[in-house]
Amino acid sequence: MNAKHEKYQRLIDYCKAMPPTPTAVAHPCDQSSLEGAVEAARLGLIAPILVGPRSRIEDAARAAGIDIREYPIVDAEHSHAAAAAAVQLVRESKAEALMKGSLHTDELMGAVVAGNSGLRTGRRISHCFVMDVPGHEDALIITDAAVNIAPTLAEKAGILQNAIDLAHALQVKEVRVAILSAMETVNPMVPSTLDAAALCKMVDRHQITGAIVDGPLALDNAINLDAARIKKIDSPVAGRANVLLVPDLDAGNMLAKSLTFLAGADAAGIVLGARVPIILTSRADSVMTRLASCAVAALVAKARRESGQVAG
Numbered sequence: 001m002n003a004k005h006e007k008y009q010r011l012i013d014y015c016k017a018m019p020p021t022p023t024a025v026a027h028p029c030d031q032s033s034l035e036g037a038v039e040a041a042r043l044g045l046i047a048p049i050l051v052g053p054r055s056r057i058e059d060a061a062r063a064a065g066i067d068i069r070e071y072p073i074v075d076a077e078h079s080h081a082a083a084a085a086a087v088q089l090v091r092e093s094k095a096e097a098l099m100k101g102s103l104h105t106d107e108l109m110g111a112v113v114a115g116n117s118g119l120r121t122g123r124r125i126s127h128c129f130v131m132d133v134p135g136h137e138d139a140l141i142i143t144d145a146a147v148n149i150a151p152t153l154a155e156k157a158g159i160l161q162n163a164i165d166l167a168h169a170l171q172v173k174e175v176r177v178a179i180l181s182a183m184e185t186v187n188p189m190v191p192s193t194l195d196a197a198a199l200c201k202m203v204d205r206h207q208i209t210g211a212i213v214d215g216p217l218a219l220d221n222a223i224n225l226d227a228a229r230i231k232k233i234d235s236p237v238a239g240r241a242n243v244l245l246v247p248d249l250d251a252g253n254m255l256a257k258s259l260t261f262l263a264g265a266d267a268a269g270i271v272l273g274a275r276v277p278i279i280l281t282s283r284a285d286s287v288m289t290r291l292a293s294c295a296v297a298a299l300v301a302k303a304r305r306e307s308g309q310v311a312g
Helices: 003-015 032-042 054-063 078-092 106-113 153-169 191-204 219-223 225-230 247-263 287-306
Strands: 022-026 045-050 074-075 097-099 128-133 140-143 176-182 210-218 243-245 268-270
Touching: 003 128, 003 191, 003 268, 003 287, 022 032, 022 078, 022 191, 032 045, 032 054, 032 097, 032 287, 045 054, 045 078, 045 097, 045 176, 045 287, 054 074, 054 078, 074 078, 074 287, 078 097, 078 106, 097 106, 097 225, 097 268, 097 287, 128 287, 140 247, 153 176, 153 191, 153 268, 153 287, 176 219, 191 210, 210 219, 219 225, 219 243, 247 268
Parallel strands: 022 045, 022 097, 045 074, 140 243, 176 210, 176 243
Antiparallel strands: 128 140, 128 268
8 A cells, every 4th residue: 555545445444344334325327436446345434325317327337347236326317316315315324424525515515504404413513624734744634625614613613613522523633723824823813713712711610621722823833844844833832733724714724735746635524513424535536535535424423323422
């Protein structure tokens, strides 16, 4: 296995000892979505239920040379119907995770957040990238770069708690969160620094739990010890963060894509805060990234089972 994928491989290997997670795969009508689901099933990460137009799924499998005979298919007329049927499988306790196939993210998330979906909880719905960055010792969790556009302070608190809980599900021994801004000092002219300071005080008051949190921190002194020392930042997080909370979707999206396209990183994606984890993959994702996303979802589903938050 390429050392580039070492962190993802550790996640996948850990999950191989667990029972596969029943997963509703919504509208897997192309090669990449079928390939990811079937390979994840072969490794024992998920037990896929393919949801969508049976003929299109079978045609796509045949064209790609993928054997799907052992996997159940729930016939649904089109992508919107597939999203609704996948959500229904969760409501019926037949699936403990959702996986995006070849439909738009908005279609799947629309079915999840619908008032009658049964998948909403009291938690904020948010997205995390679990990034495997070459040359960086640990996986980096970046949030939120895909769902919440311009989160308020209250919404950031929910996003932060979701990311902390994800880190624990991934067996991170010490969760160290950097709340990112353009600087490491509180500046009333820069609203993200005020939010960072308030979030840190919420941690002090146990309104957010489970991690060591500091901010505002600029990206360099969040992940590089030398940069933190040069700035004389006295913090248990500075230079050692394994979770990065970004100010808004623009910043998060640019950070994640910069790491992917300039540093050769892979970005496994997961949506949290619903009744089950939701695997969001991109058509551009490699098979390894899709497998890592499935492994992350399997660990989140396991953590929910162990805490008594069983789907259904």
